[in-house]
Amino acid sequence: xxxxxxxxxxxxxxxxxxxxxxxxxxxxxxxxxxxxxxxxxxxxxxxxxxxxxxxxxxxxxxxxxxxxxxxxxxxxxxxxxxxxxxxxxxxxxxxxxxxxxxxxxxxxxxxxxxxxxxxxxxxxxxxxxxxxxxxxxxxxxxxxxxxxxxxxxxxxxxxxxxxxxxxxxxxxxxxxxxxxxxxxxxxxxxxxxxxxxxxxxxxxxxxxxxxxxxxxxxxxxxxxxxxxxxxxxxxxxxxxxxxxxxxxxxxxxxxxxxxxxxxxxxxxxxx
Amino acid sequence: xxxxxxxxxxxxxxxxxxxxxxxxxxxxxxxxxxxxxxxxxxxxxxxxxxxxxxxxxxxxxxxxxxxxxxxxxxxxxxxxxxxxxxxxxxxxxxxxxxxxxxx
Numbered sequence: 001x002x003x004x005x006x007x008x009x010x011x012x013x014x015x016x017x018x019x020x021x022x023x024x025x026x027x028x029x030x031x032x033x034x035x036x037x038x039x040x041x042x043x044x045x046x047x048x049x050x051x052x053x054x055x056x057x058x059x060x061x062x063x064x065x066x067x068x069x070x071x072x073x074x075x076x077x078x079x080x081x082x083x084x085x086x087x088x089x090x091x092x093x094x095x096x097x098x099x100x101x102x103x104x105x106x107x108x109x110x111x112x113x114x115x116x117x118x119x120x121x122x123x124x125x126x127x128x129x130x131x132x133x134x135x136x137x138x139x140x141x142x143x144x145x146x147x148x149x150x151x152x153x154x155x156x157x158x159x160x161x162x163x164x165x166x167x168x169x170x171x172x173x174x175x176x177x178x179x180x181x182x183x184x185x186x187x188x189x190x191x192x193x194x195x196x197x198x199x200x201x202x203x204x205x206x207x208x209x210x211x212x213x214x215x216x217x218x219x220x221x222x223x224x225x226x227x228x229x230x231x232x233x234x235x236x237x238x239x240x241x242x243x244x245x246x247x248x249x250x251x252x253x254x255x256x257x258x259x260x261x262x263x264x265x266x267x268x269x270x271x
Numbered sequence: 272x273x274x275x276x277x278x279x280x281x282x283x284x285x286x287x288x289x290x291x292x293x294x295x296x297x298x299x300x301x302x303x304x305x306x307x308x309x310x311x312x313x314x315x316x317x318x319x320x321x322x323x324x325x326x327x328x329x330x331x332x333x334x335x336x337x338x339x340x341x342x343x344x345x346x347x348x349x350x351x352x353x354x355x356x357x358x359x360x361x362x363x364x365x366x367x368x369x370x371x372x373x374x
Binding site: 102103105106197198199238239241242244246 | 326327328329330333335343345349350352353
């Protein structure tokens with residue numbers, strides 16, 4: 001089965017009975033089992049939890065039809081979490097062997113909100129240890145590889161998250177960005193990455209890199225999906241004092257986009 | 272264009288607890304000067320109409336009541352779940368103090 005490419009496609013498929021959530025999990029796990037040994041994008045795969053949640057999703061849709069999605073905007077959407085996000089009962093390493101046996105007793109706010117919105121957790125993704133790195137090679141559990149070309153780096157530090165979305169091993173994934181750790185791997189892997197404004201999304205339950213600049217975001221395959229995820233993750237949680245409820249929108253002013261020519265002119269280095 | 276002096280390099284080296292040979296001081300004088308001149312290019316940007324930004328949310332001194340809330344409290348078992356070395360509900364850690372030998 002070809003995995004769907006957007007939230008809308010997933011939810012329409014589930015509603016119309018084109019596939020079930022259990023069937024979706026089947027195909028994603030099949031893809032993970034096939035490709036992860038090359039890509040090293042996942043550090044943990046949560047088969048049992050994924051099937052349990054998928055069954056709940058299927059039952060909900062079966063009994064409520066389109067009403068199943070009210071209050072569950074991400075119902076049936078598969079997610080992987082950067083291994084910096086605490087997941088209750090699921091090992092969280094931050095890409096470091098220092099935490100190789102750490103099983104958190106609570107979940108990050110973002111994890112809780114995504115689960116509550118109906119997401120199905122597939123697993124935890126590789127990253128540069130403690131988010132210190134920009135290539136995905138600095139993980140204690142081995143480098144992540146770029147799905148487009150395995151000889152290339154996927155970028156970092158949210159390496160496995162970007163790679164897992166690019167390789168269709170999950171529909172969405174979470175990341176953290178302190179100095180480019182979402183934007184850069186999104187770019188290298190050709191997926192949509194959102195680094196929200198600082199203070200938009202709670203940092204609670206996420207291993208810190210630089211507390212006063214850490215921004216909590218995500219990866220998806222479309223901008224529309226990115227917005228849908230942001231609408232779930234943003235806002236005060238009473239646990240992170242730097243978060244503020246606000247309206248986030250594109251500025252009214254005409255935007256000017258800049259392209260660093262160094263990346264696009266082949267012979268720049270020679271000059 | 273700022274001009275670094277040998278003295279500046281020696282000062283930075285001392286702050287970093289580095290011992291430099293005279294040749295190294297010369298070498299780093301050139302390199303450090305280049306770095307500083309490179310950053311100084313930013314001075315060309317006209318910022319006279321730009322408001323300084325030190326943070327984005329405008330939040331100040333956020334306080335909350337000092338109260339116990341179940342949702343942000345771990346049970347004893349949860350708190351101890353990260354170790355297999357416990358004793359009577361406490362963490363067991365290596366001693367960091369030794370008994371005084373002059374007693």
